[in-house]
Amino acid sequence: MHLDFIGSFIFAADRTWIWLAAYCFVLASAYSTYALFAGKFMAPRLTFGLVVAGFVCQTIFLGIRGHAVGRCPITNFFELLTFLSWSMILIYLAIGSSYRLSLLGVFTAPFASLLSIWALLQPEAQAVPVKHPVNPWLEAHTSFSIVACGAFALAGLAGLMYLIQERQLKTRRPSSVFFRLPPIRTLVVANSRLLWLGFGLFTIGLGTGFMIGQDVDWLKVAWSLVVWALYGGILLARIRRSMATRWVATLSIIVFGLLLSMFWGIRFISDVPPVR
Amino acid sequence: MNISCFGLSHQTASVEIRERFAVADSALPEALLRLRAIEGVEEGLIVSTCNRTEFYVAGGVSQLPPARFFEEFYNGLRSGDEPHLFGLWADRCVHHLFRVVSGLESMVVGETEIFGQVKRAYEAAVREKATGRRLNKLFQKSFNVGKQVRSSTAVGRGSISVGSVAVDLAEQIFGKLEGCKIMVVGAGDTSEKMARSFKARGARQIFVSNRSFDRAQLLAQETGGRAIRFEEWEREFADLDILVTSTSAPHSIVTAEKIAPVLRRRGDRPLFMIDVAVPRDIEPEVHRLDGVYVYDLDALQSMAERSMEARKQEDAGCDRLIAKHVVEFQSWLEKSINPMIGSVALELPPS
Numbered sequence: 153m154h155l156d157f158i159g160s161f162i163f164a165a166d167r168t169w170i171w172l173a174a175y176c177f178v179l180a181s182a183y184s185t186y187a188l189f190a191g192k193f194m195a196p197r198l199t200f201g202l203v204v205a206g207f208v209c210q211t212i213f214l215g216i217r218g219h220a221v222g223r224c225p226i227t228n229f230f231e232l233l234t235f236l237s238w239s240m241i242l243i244y245l246a247i248g249s250s251y252r253l254s255l256l257g258v259f260t261a262p263f264a265s266l267l268s269i270w271a272l273l274q275p276e277a278q279a280v281p282v283k284h285p286v287n288p289w290l291e292a293h294t295s296f297s298i299v300a301c302g303a304f305a306l307a308g309l310a311g312l313m314y315l316i317q318e319r320q321l322k323t324r325r326p327s328s329v330f331f332r333l334p335p336i337r338t339l340v341v342a343n344s345r346l347l348w349l350g351f352g353l354f355t356i357g358l359g360t361g362f363m364i365g366q367d368v369d370w371l372k373v374a375w376s377l378v379v380w381a382l383y384g385g386i387l388l389a390r391i392r393r394s395m396a397t398r399w400v401a402t403l404s405i406i407v408f409g410l411l412l413s414m415f416w417g418i419r420f421i422s423d424v425p426p427v428r
Numbered sequence: 429m430n431i432s433c434f435g436l437s438h439q440t441a442s443v444e445i446r447e448r449f450a451v452a453d454s455a456l457p458e459a460l461l462r463l464r465a466i467e468g469v470e471e472g473l474i475v476s477t478c479n480r481t482e483f484y485v486a487g488g489v490s491q492l493p494p495a496r497f498f499e500e501f502y503n504g505l506r507s508g509d510e511p512h513l514f515g516l517w518a519d520r521c522v523h524h525l526f527r528v529v530s531g532l533e534s535m536v537v538g539e540t541e542i543f544g545q546v547k548r549a550y551e552a553a554v555r556e557k558a559t560g561r562r563l564n565k566l567f568q569k570s571f572n573v574g575k576q577v578r579s580s581t582a583v584g585r586g587s588i589s590v591g592s593v594a595v596d597l598a599e600q601i602f603g604k605l606e607g608c609k610i611m612v613v614g615a616g617d618t619s620e621k622m623a624r625s626f627k628a629r630g631a632r633q634i635f636v637s638n639r640s641f642d643r644a645q646l647l648a649q650e651t652g653g654r655a656i657r658f659e660e661w662e663r664e665f666a667d668l669d670i671l672v673t674s675t676s677a678p679h680s681i682v683t684a685e686k687i688a689p690v691l692r693r694r695g696d697r698p699l700f701m702i703d704v705a706v707p708r709d710i711e712p713e714v715h716r717l718d719g720v721y722v723y724d725l726d727a728l729q730s731m732a733e734r735s736m737e738a739r740k741q742e743d744a745g746c747d748r749l750i751a752k753h754v755v756e757f758q759s760w761l762e763k764s765i766n767p768m769i770g771s772v773a774l775e776l777p778p779s
Binding site for chain 1: 582597692693695696698719721723727730731738
């Protein structure tokens with residue numbers, strides 16, 4: 153009886169975990185920014201610990217919410233943004249440690265904070281249990297697509313850091329910040345790997361989308377194909393060495409911005425309700 | 429009874445004077461014996477480097493005029509020596525030592541060599557049994573302070589020589605230098621230093637090219653690299669990561685027109701070029717190319733100067749940190765001189 157009460161409280165307050173995650177990310181952002189610019193040379197372990205704590209909170213939320221809705225918890229915009237932020241950090245933790253602390257502390261934490269706060273501002277945040285049998289193609293489509301977006305988000309952040317480092321080298325007056333961010337070569341490699349990873353996952357997401365067998369929202373399909381083609385174009389140009397690294401980095405940011413706007417924009421112009 | 433320091437340094441005396449007072453490593457045991465023989469000296473330690481000669485003593489020689497101390501130690505002084513000597517007592521002496529060990533009194537602020545030099549001087553004094561409880565505590569504390577100052581402030585950050593600035597930049601472009609292919613064109617003095625700096629930071633593939641092939645071979649041998657004939661260096665260009673040029677050519681040997689086609693073959697690998705030649709070997713337009721970073725002597729020098737300025741600005745922060753430790757040490761010293769102070773205080777009824 154007592155356990156049931158605690159259980160029902162936790163499930164009812166699952167949003168609290170996102171609040172906790174947002175606090176962790178905001179604290180991590182503030183701390184790492186302070187360390188970076190104040191030149192205090194503090195160990196970045198606290199930032200790393202806070203981001204991991206935020207990730208754990210998000211994972212608990214997704215577990216509770218997934219249990220409540222009976223499927224992968226991407227049924228409304230609140231969940232979608234949370235899943236996106238979670239995916240970004242998951243990929244970050246999974247890839248190499250060579251540039252983990254700087255990238256995570258200085259750029260990933262603020263972006264994760266923004267996504268969490270944006271999610272918390274969404275009015276439609278309640279868990280709505282699934283009424284129909286779960287379609288595995290739909291599950292695969294949504295989860296692969298969002299995890300791909302997490303990789304693209306990190307590719308964009310690596311691109312942004314590359315542009316900052318490149319600019320400092322070109323002006324020949326690099327500041328102390330330059331020496332605390334990852335080496336420019338590491339950023340190029342990270343950007344490239346993340347683009348490939350994101351592209352692969354996005355391709356699987358798109359492919360499985362065609363297998364869902366329900367009404368198709370052609371606007372979403374068209375927009376997704378445009379994004380897929382743009383990322384494919386960037387990678388092709390990279391293989392053919394026909395695009396400057398600076399442009400690859402810039403486009404990683406622009407196309408991710410476009411992708412993010414797709415999430416937001418389609419909700420308002422699409423005539424098909426969000427996936428449930 | 430207290431701790432004192434008598435000495436002279438680059439801040440008070442020219443090299444001509446400093447060299448007369450220097451104590452060679454080989455003469456240290458005898459010098460320490462002589463120091464202990466001075467009346468009132470109970471513990472003694474000598475720090476002698478190219479920039480300073482300082483005597484740290486514990487005992488009853490406090491407030492002794494520096495000239496008198498030096499006269500006794502060196503058996504006389506030349507006229508005109510006196511203004512170059514200094515004497516520091518009690519907390520000022522402790523403060524000075526902490527600054528010295530932290531590199532704040534060095535000619536190149538923040539350098540780390542002095543830390544090792546003081547440590548070796550301390551070890552020599554311990555070996556000769558010239559130190560006791562007070563100097564042991566003082567010097568051990570100074571090493572802790574030195575480490576803390578370096579780790580918690582920016583006094584040791586940033587490179588202050590052209591060579592280390594270049595190597596730092598290379599590391600910030602490529603990460604580790606082990607896998608980088610480096611070519612030195614022109615085996616002049618600066619490029620030689622640069623090649624050594626790269627080798628010291630882990631570079632394994634160093635190629636040297638020079639008009640005089642013998643000279644190239646010599647430098648290649650010293651840096652564990654490979655010599656290449658001057659006519660052939662351009663062939664290796666496509667695979668390079670770092671190029672150091674210091675030829676005496678009257679015109680640019682690397683032009684944007686020449687390297688633009690090569691860059692495409694390189695893909696997204698950055699290319700770092702260090703031009704230490706005057707007149708410059710690399711055309712300024714090359715720096716505008718994507719993924720190519722050209723740093724000439726002026727750019728490197730200006731970065732080194734900015735680092736030096738930043739280090740100097742850390743002085744006040746370092747001093748605040750040091751002041752706290754000086755108080756701690758002085759408090760320990762007072763208690764060690766009169767251990768009854770603490771116990772009497774404990775027995776006093778609260779007022």
